[in-house]
Amino acid sequence: MKNITIIGGGLVGSLLAVLLARRGHKVDVYERRDDPRKAKPWEGRSINLVVSHRGWAALRLAGLEETVRKITVPVYARMTHDPEGRTNQLAYSIDHKANWSVSRGELNNRLLDEAERVPGVTLHFGHRCEDVDLDKATCTFSRKGAEPATSTGEVVLGCDGAFSAVRLKMQFGRFNYSQEYIEHDYKEISFPAGPDGTSLMDPNCLHIWPRRYYMLMGLANGNGSFTGTLFMPHKAVPEAPDAGFDVIRTEEQADRFLRTHFPDAYALIPNMTEQYMRHPQANLVVVRCSPWVHGATAALLGDAAHAIVPFYGEGMNAGFEDCHVLCKQLDKHGDNNWGAVLETYNAERVANGHAIADLSMRNFIEMRDLVADPRFLLRKKIEGHLQAKHPDRWMPLYSQVKFTDIPYVDALREGRRHDRIMEQVLAMPGIAEKWESEEVERKALELLDKA
Ligand SMILES: Cc1cc2nc3c(=O)[nH]c(=O)nc-3n(C[C@H](O)[C@H](O)[C@H](O)COP(=O)(O)OP(=O)(O)OC[C@H]3O[C@@H](n4cnc5c(N)ncnc54)[C@H](O)[C@@H]3O)c2cc1C
Incomplete structure (x- = not known):
């Protein structure tokens, strides 16, 4: 069994810690943030995700399916809302299959709770990975108000997201890498619950307001509210000159835009304009790279390996599948033969990472234009x-x-x-x-x- 260092205590890092510690490895997770379970929710930054088949398969392997199921809401269909407020429902499958909506923050907290409970896992918050020696699998960390720290494991696994420090270090070697910002940015807009805690829209649908050059989406939370996301060009395009984060800057512009283009959502959200003005705007980046491994000592999983646009709702699911595939390779080659494990992990996953990046861009077009x-x-x-x-x-x-x-x-x-x-x-x-x-x-x- 090995001493394993995981960089990043997000969704993928915390699930991976559970999976590896259950196999008997000693796992240290280093997360740059303070413990999110002790922090106030980050206003305007919440995201709802859907957990789908691949995600559930990995959670089941970790024994966490039931725990996570409790905080999800099943979503069976897309419901589109046209500019006049008329709706149309389109089931995801002919046999009533669902995706499962969950708050990213809440899921992360549950996974950290579970990781902490498994013997062999130690969580280190407030540790930002600054440097990695890939051959020796050692890392150095900066800490707020404290001396830098080092880790000395035998394998380092980079689960540190789209701007991974582990990947950055791999880029100094023979490594292929591309990064592309799509033209759309996004902002959270949340929908309140009804007065008695019921939902003001059907909670079992993904709500979409497709407007070709921009769109609004909403996914249910367990308490009757919805977390919405407005996707819009960073810079307005000539075909839709009034729709861009660069041109909608004042309260008056935002109010006019939201009221005109999303009238039914506007009627449900009393402070929609105020949220638009207050909430931060975030970018969407696509990262493709290869290889995802460095000999027998380092590998990338999750967004660190494949940051994709969120339009298939597969970023986390693909990251969880990375963990699942890594475990299958450990079953096959043994828990001490990381050279073979990482080589076969890389061979099986890289092309799939590129494919889900392509699929996600394809679904962007489908959701934005075609569902209407x-x-x-x-x-x-x-x-x-x-x-x-x-x-x-x-x-x-x-x-x-x-x-x-x-x-x-x-x-x-x-x-x-x-x-x-x-x-x-x-x-x-x-x-x-x-x-x-x-x-x-x-x-x-x-x-x-x-x-
Ligand atoms: C709007 C939106 C909607 C989405 N919807 C879905 C969906 O429906 N379904 C789905 O499957 N996916 C969805 N995704 C994608 C999903 O959020 C990501 O794929 C997922 O969060 C990736 O998990 P991760 O653990 O790899 O990376 P992250 O969640 O980014 O976690 C990385 C962690 O590493 C830490 N970290 C970073 N750098 C360092 C460092 N140097 N040192 C130490 N720690 C570090 C970070 O603080 C973070 O905690 C969506 C994304 C967005 C933006």
Whole structure:
């Protein structure tokens, strides 16, 4: 068994600590923040996440499925809200499968509680990793008001998020790296609960206000409120010159914009404009890199390895799957053979990390534009129909990503094949009227055999 240093006590680092300590390793987690369980919630910075199949599989492995299930709300469908306030509901799957909404902060706190309970885990808060010796797996930390500290484990695992210090050190070697900011930033806008603690919108739906160049989303909390996120260009584009964080700066501009474009949400949130003015604006970055490992002594997991845009709701789920795959490699190669473990972890995960980055950008376009597009809705109906009749042959891309552990690379490849087939199916004359016909079904299956 090894002495393992984990950098980062976020979602991935705290889950990984539980998994490794349960195997008998001695684990030290170093987190730069103070203990978040003792801090006041960070106003305007809360995010709701959905836990999906891959996330649950890793939580189950750690024995934490039930603990986490208690703080989640099931979400079965997307509900779109048009500019007039009319809604339309679209189920995630034909067989009532759900994603599970949870507050990121609350989940992190639970995972830290669990990590602290497992013998062999020590949590060190207020330790910012400043430097890593990748060959020796030693790290140095700065501490507020205290002398720097060092760690001397045998393996260092970087779970320190999109701006990872461990990854930065890897960049000095033979390492591929790219970082891209998307044009959209985001801000939290929270929806209050009703007077009696009930929800003012259906809590079992992801609410989306898609407006092509910007959108608002809302996910339920257990107490009747919703955490909303407004995504909008950092700099307004000519096609929507009034929608950009750079042009909506005054209270008057914000009030006009929110009232005009999200009237039903505006009616539910008494202080929507005030929240817009007060809450910080955050960026979205995509990071791709490889390799994710350094010999037998260091590896990256979670956002440190693959920071992606949040539009598939898979960043954490993919990070939890990294932990799961690492454990499978430990099962296969033994808990002391980290050279083989990390080599196979890297071989299995990097391409999947790149694929989920691509899938997430693809879903950005789907959520922003297509969920309000009748042609897209027709495609969803046809795909649901095909899946119901031929479940062994047709599984929509969304289901593959969110409700199975099919590798992301394979799901992406299959999704592109479905695009080619559906393009031809949607071009059939009179498709809107005959989408449920045997003719359409036959055509799709023939194309599937050929594609
Ligand atoms: C708006 C939004 C919505 C999202 N929705 C979803 C969703 O629905 N489903 C989903 O699966 N994912 C979602 N995500 C993504 C998800 O939040 C991330 O993928 C997840 O938080 C990654 O976990 P992590 O532990 O790898 O990194 P982080 O959560 O970033 O944690 C990293 C930790 O490392 C610490 N750290 C950083 N640098 C250092 C250092 N030098 N020394 C010590 N500690 C350090 C940080 O303080 C932090 O605690 C969303 C993200 C956003 C922004």
